[in-house]
Amino acid sequence: MKISIGNDHAGTEYKLAIIGMLKSKGIEIINHGTDGSDSVDYPDFVHPVATDVGDGKAAMGIVICGSGNGASMTINKHSKIRGALCWNKEIVALAREHNDANILSLPARFIALQQALEMVETFLNTKFDGGRHERRIEKIPCSVK
Known part of the structure; x- marks a missing residue:
């Protein structure tokens, strides 16, 4: 599996920890994020993640910014x-089960690092339920199965 990840300056610490966890599981990473703490513009780092996922270069994506909102709006x-902006594992599970989310947006300034790691685990391990949710997904413009 290949995961594309992007972040701004607020998400660097979280991104590095997430990459470490994913690599320990044998998951290949495409890193579009900044590795520094200098202020940068999140769209520059999350547009490439959405492109990777949309083009099939990556199975899923993770984007991280301070609130998660800007990154989510962009993708x-x-x-x-x-893309699903999530604050806890339960929302992550529902985003995968009901919405077939393919990019997780994390709000680095509002969740703990351990919580972010658990949310990524949930994102990777939760499957789309299909069924009645399928017709709803089909009503989202530009959605793909």
């Missing part, structure tokens, strides 16, 4: 992307 402008 959801892309075709074939169903």
Whole structure:
């Protein structure tokens, strides 16, 4: 499996920890994020993640910024992307089960690092339920199965 990840300056610490966890599981990473703490513009680092997922270069994506909102708004402008801004594992599970989310947006300034790692685990391990949710997904413009 290949995961594309992008972050701004607020998400660097979280990104590095997430990459370490993913690599320990044998998951290949495409890193579009900054590795520093100098202020940068999140769209520059999350547009490439949405492109990777939309084009099939990565199975899933993770984006991280301070609130998660800017990154989420940016990725959801892309075709074939169903990005989910999440604050806990339960929301992550529902985003995968009911919405077939393919990019997870994390709010680094509002969740603990351990919580972020658990949320990523949930994101990777939760499957789309299909069924009645399938027709709902089909009503989202530019959605893909």
